[in-house]
Amino acid sequence: MSAIDLASARAHILAAIDRDATALRQLNADIHSHPETAYEEVYAHDALTAFLETRGFNVRRHTYGLDTSFEAELGGDTGPVVVICAEYDALPNIGHGCGHNLIATSSMAAFLGLAEAVKKTPGIAGRVRILGTPAEEGGGGKARLVEAGAFKDPDIVAAIMAHPMSLHGMKDGNHGIAGFKMVASHKTRVEFRGRGAHAGGDPWNGLNALDAAVAAYTSVSMLRQQIQTDERIHGVIEDGGTVPNVIPDYTRMNWYIRSPTAARADSLLARAKACFEAAALATGCSVKYIPTLPADCIRKRADLPRSPSEPHAVPSIHGGNEPTQSQGNVSHVVPSFHGVFGIPTAPNIPGHHPEFAKAAKTDEAHEEAIICARGLAMLGLRVLTESGISEGAKRDFHAS
Template structure:
């Protein structure tokens, strides 16, 4: 990366820090769940419009998606922005920081294209509903990634102990690797009756849910160590003296690859359907988009680590083993060369994502600074893909050669 371009990236992000921090705090303090991120959508798009960008709001038939692009000709890099939160515990996955880092990346790349006459395009894509809603999967289906794309990039905040065996040595990770996940709900339907007077006339949907949960718990003994199944009862009845007519459960089935997660899903469904047969209930599935495993592109990871190391940020290139979590960015990584890094934010010992204490950590000044440091590396990565034929070609070859 030429020093002049690197200088533009760093100065653009540094001088925008106060405005970006304002966006960060606004999104953090107004947590919104999947497909309801109206405040975040309006706040971010208004900010980009105020900076002179032409923004498309509510794109691809999703009210809380957006898109803005800068540049012309050459290759195209997409920066993915997430901004949804978790029910009840807010930004406990730090998506306010993802939004901040992605906006900063977009601003820096656009300014470098303008200042140095770089041929190429950068596009920021607002991707709602990562937390269970499969927003990127729906965006893929709607054509958001139909163009010829040289790279899609983003980064996620983590606690140091989540990804490193020796916390404190690295400030971040380039090759974040997450596993595949099937997400779905099951509905059990029975027949109500007086639970004391004539229970024999009822068909108990709560018994079906309990049996299903127990069957899956027994299955865990025969699962591979790197596989996960977890579920909750979302609707479990009303009063104890009425046989429960309806229950609903929410499930995640995870395994490192699509092929393996499909096999595990078949086994889980047998457990669920056995519960329906045993209780006489009817079962119905409500299916959400499948999350594919996240593929780490070797060349993009090496390039990001190199540029981050050049500004004094220590980055581990490869994750030692897959992390047993999932993201819809995995779906993107199966259709275009993709980079999904991780940057460390300070947390209390033992605190990780999906913990209320992580939501608090995601709102700190230190977390904001870490997000902007990652943005500098992502901006330099994007620009490297735009200007360096060798890097772009190698990233394409790594993508085509990845058979995960």
């Protein structure tokens, strides 16, 4: 077999992304202007799938039992598969405060570029697949996709994506992070049920579910003094009753419990549940848990060597500390890459902030997403054409 013309393949990647520059900018704006929360991403699902279909891709909609997931692929029937994950959900009341419109755009552009290289470069036997992954923000979308078999294809050699963050958080003038820490997380709603009564007339006949929620919150606040510095517990009262003169018979809280490893997150969850159950016992209420699928910590890979012939790859540094991201679940079933690219924001603006949502719609943020897309496509090309990359990742994956 003749050698693969990698220079030509890289040129195809760049040309494909540049050719759709205007359409990608519009896609980004459309998703940003229609923020949708977990499992409600109907507009984004339809916009992304229509975008692919108008470019000749055979798209599977509503995949793996999730109404807002999708999948498209280019390549032959066999050969190694690079999966590019796309997120597109938003936060309640904040919109795209985590910049998932940029993730969708970056992943789409990377898919278009890598697909063009696979299609037009003789000798590349692999396949490229884009997978729409809904409900990153609190819905455990990738965890459900893992359970449903989205990553069971034995030919998958890598699942890749990248996430935006504030550029001011980068060090030494870099615009991206290639290796960083993400934690494991349990997300659970806690329901307390008591007995209603007139707060002024016969309060002694009530069992106050709001007292249970307040006691639970206070207990967890005290527990925080005794947990490790790299652990987090945070929650809100979603339903605290209706009117002051009726003792609430029902309350609901929403809690996130995070720790660097799944084992430590399990242990911390058990300590938090002791607080919830003690609150129920003290107030005479019952307690019930409504868990979501947990997000796992990301498994670290060996460093990916960066080729000097890839000028369009995102500059990378190692380090940083990021919150939960369910690409961690994916990294426990297939070799994975989860990078970060920086976007310009005002100083001290983190993700999940209204000002970050505003920054995520700017031309400057879009350009960073496109630069990252070029890097992701180049990475996918290397995985498909350099056996040492995929084999090394596979060995590292199984060894760890």
